[in-house]
Amino acid sequence: MSERILIARPLTREAFAPFGDVLDKRAEAARPMNSGRALRFPALAEACVADTDGRVVIGFVAAQPYAMPLTLRLVERHPLGSQAFMPLNGAPFLVVVCPDEGDRPGRPQAFVTAPGQGVSYHRGTWHGVLTPFGAAQDFLVVDRGGPGANLDEHPFEQPWRIHLPDAPPHPRG
Numbered sequence: 001m002s003e004r005i006l007i008a009r010p011l012t013r014e015a016f017a018p019f020g021d022v023l024d025k026r027a028e029a030a031r032p033m034n035s036g037r038a039l040r041f042p043a044l045a046e047a048c049v050a051d052t053d054g055r056v057v058i059g060f061v062a063a064q065p066y067a068m069p070l071t072l073r074l075v076e077r078h079p080l081g082s083q084a085f086m087p088l089n090g091a092p093f094l095v096v097v098c099p100d101e102g103d104r105p106g107r108p109q110a111f112v113t114a115p116g117q118g119v120s121y122h123r124g125t126w127h128g129v130l131t132p133f134g135a136a137q138d139f140l141v142v143d144r145g146g147p148g149a150n151l152d153e154h155p156f157e158q159p160w161r162i163h164l165p166d167a168p169p170h171p172r173g
């Protein structure tokens with residue numbers, strides 16, 4: 001069976017809207033604060049928890065890079081809360097999401113963030129795990145803490161090979 005190949009495309013708010021929010025201060029009207037010595041971008045997204053036992057937590061992830069093209073073998077979702085990743089450096093990273101089709105992930109969609117962008121997955125969005133490439137990357141993560149099962153995983157019978165844009169699936173020539 002031939003490989004299933006996907007080419008990632010640049011992340012846009014519109015394309016990502018069914019899956020989550022793009023954290024991008026450029027898309028927000030800034031408000032001056034502290035007597036104008038600082039600018040606040042008030043709400044890039046809203047963190048949510050779906051249950052009273054949950055709470056929103058802020059964490060830190062030091063993530064190792066993945067080789068590209070990525071072999072995507074599994075996606076996951078968090079049914080009890082949203083999950084946001086904001087890189088602490090200006091490097092892009094790979095984001096893979098899937099629509100939900102009858103409680104199973106549909107065809108993946110792959111995106112590459114612009115430098116300085118982060119993402120916040122809506123509660124229950126199927127997504128690949130955090131995927132830096134090229135170099136290790138640190139992230140702030142905002143998601144749900146608390147008791148209960150907040151992780152569903154779905155392994156693919158056949159993996160996907162995900163290529164970065166303008167990286168041909170097969171070398172030319």
Ligand SMILES: NC(=O)N[C@@H](O)C(=O)O
Nearest residue numbers: 076083127128129130131
């Ligand atoms: N498990 C965890 O904190 N990370 C994953 O959910 C992920 O999306 O990378």
Ligand code: NI
Nearest residue numbers: 076078083129
């Ligand atoms: Ni996750």
